[in-house]
Amino acid sequence: MSTDGSAKRATSRRGFLKTGAGVAAAVVGGAALPLFTASPASAVVPDSPRFKLDGSGGNPIWKKPLHANWVMQSFGYDNVHRHVYFLQTKTGSTNGDLWVTQTDTGGNQLGSMALHGFGHGVSIAVEPYGGQVHLWTEWKTSASGFGTRIGRFPFVNGAVLEQDDPSVQDRTPSIGDTMINPQPVIDPSTDRLLVRYNVGTDQRRIVAFTLNDARAGRLTSAHRLVERALPARGDWGKANPFQGFAAYGRYAYLLEGPVGNPSYITTVDLNDVGNSTVVDRFATTAGQSLPGREPQGMAIWQSPGGPRLAFGFHSNTSGARHASVFYKSEFV
Template sequence: MAYTDTNGIDLSGPTGRLIQTVDLVKNPAPQAIATDTVNGHVFVLQVESSATAPAGNMYLNRIDRRTGVRTGAMQLKGFGHGLAMGVEPVGADSYVWTEVGPLHVTGGGTTFGKAITRFRFADGEVLDGATIPAERKFTAPGSTSGTGPSTDPVHGLLTVMYHKGGDRHFTRYATAGAATGDWTPAGPTFVVPDGEDVTPAVPSPYPLEPKLTFQGFASLGDVLYVYQWAPYDKGEDPTVPSEFPGITFLTSYSWTTGLRLDRQVVTGADGLTRREPEGLAVEVDPATRETRLLFGFSNTTPGSEFARDVTIGWYPTKPAVDGIQVLSDWEDLALEAGVTPGAERPRGRLIAIAGTAYLQMRGTLTCSPGLTADSRVATLPHRLRPTRPVRQNVPRNNYYGRCVCRIEADVHGALWAYGATGDNAVTWIDLDGVSVAWR
């Protein structure tokens, strides 16, 4: 059942895309996400493999939010696992909030930072957590193990997650005050109620593990969002596939009442090869000023066994207008060599109608001297790329009654045209009628 919270977010509603299948500086999966919309960056934390480095080392990736190109990275030694992160712009700089050592090692060998710190992103630098002065580290009172921060850029708040007395706690602080060492709580502490980590009974092709795994959190106004994962319980059953590892949940709670508001299965980006939830964040879109809840997924990089990439989607907060919710406005397609715009340049957008997202296109592709085989004709921007192939028949130049070809977009944004042959060249393609269900 649909529920829209005070931020305007419906966890069962349509979602958009920020970046898709972006490669990271090292092989391991992403862990936490955050953005600096003022300077145009996406930041992604990933744990360095303990097989090749000491436990607790991480890499921090910086990615251009428009192109998906990685623009920098830092190595963070002795920081932890990357439970969550926050970023705040200060002029042209990005200041990053993460966990940091001293380290806590679980019985299973996973290493987490027990303190919170803040530092300026500096491309190429190696930052050793042991060299950060004690006055630049904060441990929540009573915290016993791993911790993590997340920023609310709308209300200027920093939320710190920590464990105390066997329960998961969340406390908010003024971000500006915390940056100067003032850790006065801004309101009550939220304690996750007992039983909230029990896997819900939901339809699943395979048995699920009985306990949910914590994958991140974010706070916006009076609502706390918690990201959780129910992996498939493989047990001794060899038929359970590893490439589809489980079901993802998003749960919202009220800071005021301490009660759960909603819990939904996350359906966005469902076509990724190995779809594992990694990280939540809040941002304000620099173009539309819309506040958005971001959610991340890792995925196996094609052609590799262990390398992971990152995909980030988002929930809108603005309501539909006349029944239409614009998830990404008109944006030009990048054309391949030999393909040029016709009377109207080729563009695409993403909209939602009655809860279903649609990829729409307009414009004309002109192909010179003409396509004589199935060919890639353009690349979609990250905001429009589907995680399952989408296709539609479209008009083309008429040749002896053959006047239709098929276009298809894949997970990497490649737009292909199918149907051309050596004796039946495609010289133009009309995209004006494209409106296809997208996910």
């Protein structure tokens, strides 16, 4: 799964906005990039534990089939009802059609929903609210097959949702940048929406809002909590596609890697600056025996046993496509 919509890579970078910071600049190769100007963010992310990537964990979902035998792309947890929602795309498709498969936490199918013209399914945020489960996904596919906006809508088992359906709420941040390929996740530990997006060649960022603001559509610069530049991927990124991200408190976690081995998890401090990382490309061997193994999706699982950093893999056994999920549960 490639998510950037461009074959070009460069090393341009930008700075980081937090309390009291209205202008940020970066220096690359001795030359300052153009200043990025915005309203001051109103908070920084409070301190929190950091997941230990080489720590103990588990494998609650192993080679489970999903609806229609389409390819798993991402997943998210309903931590209230203890359900998982997987997004799937059809191999080779660029029309943006997706399936949502609802399962229990063991990966057993409970329901499904069709999304027409939404995108590639790079990430999904799951929000139980007001007696319904709302899903946040990329929306309004482009010619590349990736979504150009973020939509919020209720999950309805058996429904077919067109991209122009009035039940879809536009929840795309408007913070001054041209937001390319926006991808949402929810941090259930802080009730925050985080959006990863591109602003140009090899310039990727994460911006965070309170879930209350995001739900109400208050997604402007004035309501932004933090905004963080992500590591430039360069040529390495061509061979190791971006496959998903999650956030828990102060830290974001990125999943990357091709079909086959290896796969990588990178830890980013949301309160840090520039393109720095905490853990750079930790190689995980989880699921290495899976045929056609490809990393697909990350999420935070607030399990009865404690918080877990979950990450998934798609596999293919003679045309039968399966989903597997692993997690890390220890903290540094």
